Amino acid sequence: MKQVAIKLNGKKIKCNEGASVLQVAIDHNIEIPHFCYHEDLPIDANCRVCLVEVDGKVMTSCTLKAQAGLAVKLNTPAVAKLRKENMELLLAGHTQRCPKCQKNYACQTREQMEKYGVTGKKYERPCLNLPIHKMGSAAEFDPEQCIGCNKCVEMCQKIGIGFLQLKGQAAKNSLAITDDKCVDCIYCGQCTVHCPVAAVREQNQIEQVKAALKDKSKIVIAQCAPSVRCSIGEEFGVKPGTNLMGEINTALRQLGFDRVFDVNMGADITTWVEAKELVERIKNGGPFPMFTSCCPGWVKMAEFYYPAMLEHLTTARSPQIHSGGAYKTWWAEEEGIDPHNIVVVSLMPCTSKKYEAQMDKFKVDGHRPVDYVLTTREFAVLLKDQNIDLPKLKKSTVDPYGTFSGAAAIYGASGGVMESALRTAYHFLTGKELKKVEFKQVRGMQGVKRATIAINGHKLKVAVVATAANVKLIMEEIKKDPNAYHYIEVMSCPGGCIGGGGQPIPSTERIIAQRIAGLYQIDDKMQVRCAHKNPIVRRYMEEYIPSLPEHKQRELLYTSYSKKKRFE
Amino acid sequence: MRNIIKKIDQAGLVGRGGAEFPTARKWQSVKDAPGKVKYVVCNASEGELGLFKDIFILEHHLAEVMKGMVLAMDTIKTKKAYFNLNQNYHKKIKGKLGKLIKQYAKQDYEFEVFVEHPSYIGGEETALLDAIEGKRTQPRLKPPYPSDAGLFGAPTLINNVETFYNVALVAEDKYKNDRFCCLTVDGKRIDVYRQPADWSLEKILRETGNYPDYDFFVQVGGSASGVVYNQKQLSKNKLSGAGSLEVYRASMKPHQLLSQWFEFYAAESCGKCAPCRQGTFNLWKLIDKKTIDWKKIMAIVETMEKTSFCGLGKSIGVPVRSYLKNVEGRK
Numbered sequence: 071m072k073q074v075a076i077k078l079n080g081k082k083i084k085c086n087e088g089a090s091v092l093q094v095a096i097d098h099n100i101e102i103p104h105f106c107y108h109e110d111l112p113i114d115a116n117c118r119v120c121l122v123e124v125d126g127k128v129m130t131s132c133t134l135k136a137q138a139g140l141a142v143k144l145n146t147p148a149v150a151k152l153r154k155e156n157m158e159l160l161l162a163g164h165t166q167r168c169p170k171c172q173k174n175y176a177c178q179t180r181e182q183m184e185k186y187g188v189t190g191k192k193y194e195r196p197c198l199n200l201p202i203h204k205m206g207s208a209a210e211f212d213p214e215q216c217i218g219c220n221k222c223v224e225m226c227q228k229i230g231i232g233f234l235q236l237k238g239q240a241a242k243n244s245l246a247i248t249d250d251k252c253v254d255c256i257y258c259g260q261c262t263v264h265c266p267v268a269a270v271r272e273q274n275q276i277e278q279v280k281a282a283l284k285d286k287s288k289i290v291i292a293q294c295a296p297s298v299r300c301s302i303g304e305e306f307g308v309k310p311g312t313n314l315m316g317e318i319n320t321a322l323r324q325l326g327f328d329r330v331f332d333v334n335m336g337a338d339i340t341t342w343v344e345a346k347e348l349v350e351r352i353k354n355g356g357p358f359p360m361f362t363s364c365c366p367g368w369v370k371m372a373e374f375y376y377p378a379m380l381e382h383l384t385t386a387r388s389p390q391i392h393s394g395g396a397y398k399t400w401w402a403e404e405e406g407i408d409p410h411n412i413v414v415v416s417l418m419p420c421t422s423k424k425y426e427a428q429m430d431k432f433k434v435d436g437h438r439p440v441d442y443v444l445t446t447r448e449f450a451v452l453l454k455d456q457n458i459d460l461p462k463l464k465k466s467t468v469d470p471y472g473t474f475s476g477a478a479a480i481y482g483a484s485g486g487v488m489e490s491a492l493r494t495a496y497h498f499l500t501g502k503e504l505k506k507v508e509f510k511q512v513r514g515m516q517g518v519k520r521a522t523i524a525i526n527g528h529k530l531k532v533a534v535v536a537t538a539a540n541v542k543l544i545m546e547e548i549k550k551d552p553n554a555y556h557y558i559e560v561m562s563c564p565g566g567c568i569g570g571g572g573q574p575i576p577s578t579e580r581i582i583a584q585r586i587a588g589l590y591q592i593d594d595k596m597q598v599r600c601a602h603k604n605p606i607v608r609r610y611m612e613e614y615i616p617s618l619p620e621h622k623q624r625e626l627l628y629t630s631y632s633k634k635k636r637f638e
Numbered sequence: 639m640r641n642i643i644k645k646i647d648q649a650g651l652v653g654r655g656g657a658e659f660p661t662a663r664k665w666q667s668v669k670d671a672p673g674k675v676k677y678v679v680c681n682a683s684e685g686e687l688g689l690f691k692d693i694f695i696l697e698h699h700l701a702e703v704m705k706g707m708v709l710a711m712d713t714i715k716t717k718k719a720y721f722n723l724n725q726n727y728h729k730k731i732k733g734k735l736g737k738l739i740k741q742y743a744k745q746d747y748e749f750e751v752f753v754e755h756p757s758y759i760g761g762e763e764t765a766l767l768d769a770i771e772g773k774r775t776q777p778r779l780k781p782p783y784p785s786d787a788g789l790f791g792a793p794t795l796i797n798n799v800e801t802f803y804n805v806a807l808v809a810e811d812k813y814k815n816d817r818f819c820c821l822t823v824d825g826k827r828i829d830v831y832r833q834p835a836d837w838s839l840e841k842i843l844r845e846t847g848n849y850p851d852y853d854f855f856v857q858v859g860g861s862a863s864g865v866v867y868n869q870k871q872l873s874k875n876k877l878s879g880a881g882s883l884e885v886y887r888a889s890m891k892p893h894q895l896l897s898q899w900f901e902f903y904a905a906e907s908c909g910k911c912a913p914c915r916q917g918t919f920n921l922w923k924l925i926d927k928k929t930i931d932w933k934k935i936m937a938i939v940e941t942m943e944k945t946s947f948c949g950l951g952k953s954i955g956v957p958v959r960s961y962l963k964n965v966e967g968r969k
Binding site: 113114115116117118119121128130133148152155156159160162193194195196217218236238239240241242243 | 757774779905906907909910911912913915916917918919923937938940941944945946947
């Protein structure tokens with residue numbers, strides 16, 4: 071790519087020829103306010119806020135391409151006036167719903183409105199009288215708050231679903247769902263992480279968690295998902311990929327959680343159960359391929375779009391369900407606590423985990439393993455609400471029952487589940503330990519990764535899929551050759567859970583790559599890097615579980631799947 | 639026919655959809671664009687107020703229009719053309735059109751009719767391409783232009799009904815630099831006239847016997863987005879844009895005129911970009927009130943004309959500013 075020099079407000083900047091001037095500004099931390107632009111999505115140019123001036127003419131910087139000698143002025147009187155007008159028009163009537171909005175605590179849009187003197191009250195928008203649409207118990211959108219930026223629609227398309235659409239002409243243009251009955255939402259929440267105004271958002275559970283924390287009769291457990299620790303910092307201005315686990319543990323105690331455990335411990339249980347199943351299938355010669363099932367978005371996708379494939383999903387429960395179940399049985403028994411009084415709160419990079427947590431099929435002794443799920447963004451709101459400045463806190467460690475291995479830490483990255491399972495499957499197959507535990511073939515940001523792994527004379531053909539759109543490719547390969555793969559990991563979101571729908575905004579592929587690097591660093595530094603060597607999980611799997619009758623073992627470790635209807 | 643582009647160039651044909659782009663240049667660029675698959679599209683959307691000449695041409699000269707399209711297909715080397723046809727027009731001409739399509743099918747020319755829900759934005763050439771592709775009727779980001787990447791990504795030649803009709807005349811050396819004029823007087827559609835393109839507005843009104851015996855002003859080239867002239871300007875100006883001439887009584891209240899325009903804009907905005915989507919709605923709301931707040935109106939008008947995504951939103955300054963300058967400001 072040819073490099074050219076352009077000027078932004080007189081400052082000379084070198085960039086690729088043809089690059090979007092808005093992107094160049096973003097890359098150099100030069101502020102140009104914008105609402106509809108996202109570096110991973112096609113340029114839509116509909117908000118008309120990213121205005122700049124070139125040779126006396128006002129234009130949008132997102133569509134302006136860098137050429138040698140281009141001189142761009144950022145804040146001329148004409149730009150300032152038109153930008154303010156367009157922000158007033160774009161956000162007309164929007165702030166009337168602010169008091170109800172969870173973004174109230176950290177709303178970039180409100181900050182920008184204040185900065186540019188925009189009231190949101192200068193103009194009107196028509197009342198649509200449309201209800202809030204709920205996507206299962208995961209996400210929801212309010213058409214009245216939509217500013218038509220189209221990012222969620224494009225992202226839903228990019229994820230491979232196409233559930234969301236903008237509908238309605240003129241000022242009635244707003245977010246809606248497709249009329250196509252063969253299309254259903256998989257609850258991945260990528261729409262929520264691409265909405266600049268929280269018109270589409272997670273179904274908020276902050277109030278329920280606050281109430282549980284206040285309730286003296288409850289023992290409230292927090293468990294943090296692998297991905298959250300390397301992204302929450304972004305909400306506090308810290309570089310993506312910075313591991314704030316120690317600070318999170320301290321913050322959770324300050325918030326009043328009675329125990330600080332970790333979804334990573336559950337991930338080690340999942341690895342154990344899943345690796346056992348893989349080894350069984352290898353010994354029995356199938357059925358292959360075996361798919362992972364810890365992504366509820368992928369499970370919903372399989373149950374709606376590919377019901378014929380359900381027997382291929384591993385029967386292992388997902389990490390938060392595994393660990394939640396362990397707390398409400400094993401830990402409760404050891405501590406002598408009535409599980410009825412235990413409230414488990416998961417901190418997740420994900421919205422579909424909210425949907426998963428509500429499912430009756432996971433109940434253990436009538437109790438849901440997880441009571442509430444907060445996204446990374448909701449967790450940040452909770453912290454800011456209590457004036458906790460996370461990066462400044464002292465580090466502390468997780469409570470003993472939250473102990474985890476390095477294999478769990480990498481669960482958040484696409485390929486992490488596969489790598490963890492392979493580390494343990496090797497042990498289960500050979501009785502030996504790997505000298506080198508890394509399987510770098512399955513790492514990275516690509517949407518589909520394929521590899522052949524030799525274990526004990528078996529040539530295991532594996533694939534790792536990130537972003538639901540790529541499932542179609544793999545399914546076509548399997549249709550052509552049912553023996554194409556032995557083991558396939560699927561995550562709905564780009565880069566895996568770390569690029570999940572509950573993560574901080576903005577979430578871009580570049581940011582996701584930085585977060586992933588943080589996860590692998592955690593693993594690199596750990597003493598215990600295999601799930602089956604986690605002492606807590608060994609006690610649970612080797613002592614507690616075998617002591618239970620078989621149906622109880624099933625209730626705690628395994629699950630099943632069924633064909634799902636639309637909206638189910 | 640060889641050298642049709644040269645003949646079109648010599649005849650000085652320009653697009654009659656309103657933009658008046660030189661036809662020969664458009665044809666040449668689609669011809670030169672690389673690509674095995676190309677398309678011809680005839681735009682019979684005619685969604686602007688005061689326009690009804692395309693349906694007149696379709697009803698009276700359909701064979702010529704299709705001949706023009708076939709010449710276009712031969713020139714850019716394709717066998718496939720689309721008719722972007724206003725639904726109301728489709729009802730009127732479908733019998734005749736069907737027969738001609740069957741006849742051309744024998745020569746391997748394929749015409750596909752896209753029945754368009756009538757809309758103003760449907761006339762925007764990239765919006766109509768998206769509509770034909772089954773997407774929302776909204777304008778695309780340009781470049782790429784349709785001549786490079788149009789329908790389904792292939793180089794596409796889009797012309798208006800009248801333009802294709804003129805091409806057929808040029809091919810037979812019958813083109814006389816005439817153009818069609820849709821005349822509306824005091825809210826009533828009078829007729830479609832055909833007269834030399836260089837006639838002044840005054841001459842059109844006088845020669846057709848429609849010069850009013852009362853004080854009036856006119857709007858030319860679309861009765862929403864067209865330019866407004868007062869009586870004294872008639873002799874110095876010609877028919878422009880898409881070819882409409884509307885006569886308003888001088889006594890017409892600004893409130894009535896603006897509400898006509900703004901109601902149209904507020905209904906026809908596709909909703910894609912913020913200034914047009916919310917701007918048109920707020921202009922319409924402003925006219926709801928009895929008094930006219932020109933300052934507020936002009937703030938929105940300026941924002942729309944300078945920052946809208948496509949020509950629809952940008953065009954709003956033309957009628958409002960010319961009306962203020964030529965009529966309201968002279969009272």
